[in-house]
Amino acid sequence: xxxxxxxxxxxxxxxxxxxxxxxxxxxxxxxxxxxxxxxxxxxxxxxxxxxxxxxxxxxxxxxxxxxxxxxxxxxxxxxxxxxxxxxxxxxxxxxxxxxxxxxxxxxxxxxxxxxxxxxxxxxxxxxxxxxxxxxxxxxxxxxxxxxxxxxxxxxxxxxxxxxxxxxxxxxxxxxxxxxxx
Amino acid sequence: xxxxxxxxxxxxxxxxxxxxxxxxxxxxxxxxxxxxxxxxxxxxxxxxxxxxxxxxxxxxxxxxxxxxxxxxxxxxxxxxxxxxxxxxxxxxxxxxxxxxxxxxxxxxxxxxxxxxxxxxxxxxxxxxxxxxxxxxxxxxxxxxxxxxxxxxxxxxxxxxxxxxxxxxxxxxxxxxxxxxxxxxxxxxxxxxxxxxxxxxxxxxxxxxxxxxxxxxxxxxxxxxxxxxxxxxxxxxxxxxxxxxxxxxxxxxxxxxxxxxxxxxxxxxxxxxxxxxxxxxxxxxxxxxxxxxxxxxxxxxxxxxxxxxxxxxxxxxxx
Numbered sequence: 001x002x003x004x005x006x007x008x009x010x011x012x013x014x015x016x017x018x019x020x021x022x023x024x025x026x027x028x029x030x031x032x033x034x035x036x037x038x039x040x041x042x043x044x045x046x047x048x049x050x051x052x053x054x055x056x057x058x059x060x061x062x063x064x065x066x067x068x069x070x071x072x073x074x075x076x077x078x079x080x081x082x083x084x085x086x087x088x089x090x091x092x093x094x095x096x097x098x099x100x101x102x103x104x105x106x107x108x109x110x111x112x113x114x115x116x117x118x119x120x121x122x123x124x125x126x127x128x129x130x131x132x133x134x135x136x137x138x139x140x141x142x143x144x145x146x147x148x149x150x151x152x153x154x155x156x157x158x159x160x161x162x163x164x165x166x167x168x169x170x171x172x173x174x175x176x177x178x179x180x181x
Numbered sequence: 182x183x184x185x186x187x188x189x190x191x192x193x194x195x196x197x198x199x200x201x202x203x204x205x206x207x208x209x210x211x212x213x214x215x216x217x218x219x220x221x222x223x224x225x226x227x228x229x230x231x232x233x234x235x236x237x238x239x240x241x242x243x244x245x246x247x248x249x250x251x252x253x254x255x256x257x258x259x260x261x262x263x264x265x266x267x268x269x270x271x272x273x274x275x276x277x278x279x280x281x282x283x284x285x286x287x288x289x290x291x292x293x294x295x296x297x298x299x300x301x302x303x304x305x306x307x308x309x310x311x312x313x314x315x316x317x318x319x320x321x322x323x324x325x326x327x328x329x330x331x332x333x334x335x336x337x338x339x340x341x342x343x344x345x346x347x348x349x350x351x352x353x354x355x356x357x358x359x360x361x362x363x364x365x366x367x368x369x370x371x372x373x374x375x376x377x378x379x380x381x382x383x384x385x386x387x388x389x390x391x392x393x394x395x396x397x398x399x400x401x402x403x404x405x406x407x408x409x410x411x412x413x414x415x416x417x418x419x420x421x422x423x424x425x426x427x428x429x430x431x432x433x434x435x436x437x438x439x440x441x442x443x444x445x446x447x448x449x450x451x452x453x454x455x456x457x458x459x460x461x462x463x464x465x466x467x468x469x470x471x472x473x474x475x476x477x478x479x480x481x482x483x484x485x486x487x488x489x490x491x492x493x494x495x496x497x498x499x
Contacts, residue, residue: 007248010243010247011240011244014240014243014244015237015238015240018238019235019236022234022236028238032243036243036246036247036250040250043251044251099485107232107235110232111232111235115237130233
């Protein structure tokens with residue numbers, strides 16, 4: 001792999017990978033260390049990939065396994081983490097599939113799109129759809145009327161739909177996640 | 182016992198009371214379906230939780246750090262040629278040893294059969310004290326209950342030594358299998374059990390019914406019922422080599438046989454698809470992934486290989 005391709009790979013996956021490790025470990029600094037370390041090793045000793053396996057799949061699998069190894073070694077013992085550890089361990093012998101990687105990239109894209117919303121719309125949208133507050137609670141928190149909250153959220157959805165116009169599946173993923181929530 | 186979405190989400194996020202936690206822990210262990218359901222909810226929770234806790238990182242600064250490290254490495258290696266040559270020799274010796282080791286341990290063999298849980302990537306051969314040979318697949322569990330009597334979860338291939346005084350018995354999820362001396366494969370899961378006879382005769386007992394199976398017979402037991410089919414040319418030799426020869430076969434027949442040989446469950450998502458393709462090809466000792474990839478190229482089929490030993494056939498255009 002030439003350096004330009006390596007750099008593109010890094011830029012495309014670094015933030016999703018850090019968040020993936022962060023979800024397992026709950027420590028962003030260590031997550032970043034793991035991801036950077038894996039990329040450095042990848043450059044120094046490029047792996048020989050088995051047939052049908054991609055480089056991103058290899059990297060995500062490495063990050064997942066390293067994060068789990070650190071978790072086990074440090075015995076981070078809260079129940080929520082144990083559950084996450086259990087669910088990951090169940091599948092920890094499998095490689096991360098392309099579909100899973102796609103999902104990490106989609107969530108990253110959703111995050112970036114939400115960050116691009118106008119400040120008020122972003123705040124109302126985040127409080128409602130991600131933090132699960134009611135419109136009345138948001139109105140009180142933001143010091144605005146319920147009607148205005150509704151307006152901000154519908155504007156946010158409209159903007160997201162426009163931003164993700166060429167990625168209908170992404171927009172539907174957002175709706176799917178929030179409706180299930 | 183069924184649990185609503187809120188209770189399951191509380192369990193996943195560690196918010197349930199200790200009584201609910203224990204009850205759900207028990208429910209989770211009751212069946213594979215419950216684990217799957219839990220995993221589905223965990224996925225959704227994971228997506229929302231990932232978004233709400235999504236962390237912004239400084240990718241530029243991280244790249245600078247990585248670039249610095251990989252550049253340092255290059256500079257150092259220029260002055261380390263002698264060490265490098267020595268390292269190459271050492272690596273070469275290590276590779277030779279590694280290749281020899283890998284060849285000799287391609288299939289690990291054990292003789293202690295009291296309780297084996299096998300999760301390795303390669304097959305594990307169990308040499309039983311009566312001379313029988315049992316090859317366990319990934320994630321299989323084999324438990325010796327008594328002399329020539331076992332419990333099995335997962336998939337395994339049995340080459341049973343003949344002993345007319347002691348029948349060989351295997352208890353599986355959906356019944357019991359009895360033999361005197363023969364060769365056959367079993368895939369036993371909570372959802373379904375499948376026995377494929379490659380040589381000799383096997384008796385399968387399920388739901389108070391007995392089925393006598395001969396070479397090439399395949400029995401599948403699910404909660405919906407029992408089906409018995411006959412397949413041509415299933416022999417111990419081609420089973421071991423995963424040698425599949427197709428002549429003028431429909432994609433349906435091809436996939437059914439692939440499912441047998443690789444001990445997987447086949448799920449047809451589109452039952453109405455036409456099946457006019459005729460396949461003439463041979464696979465020998467290939468991985469499931471490469472067989473499916475080739476078939477997809479041949480037929481335009483769309484599929485998904487799932488981690489729980491399932492293949493979902495989404496569509497095909499033959």
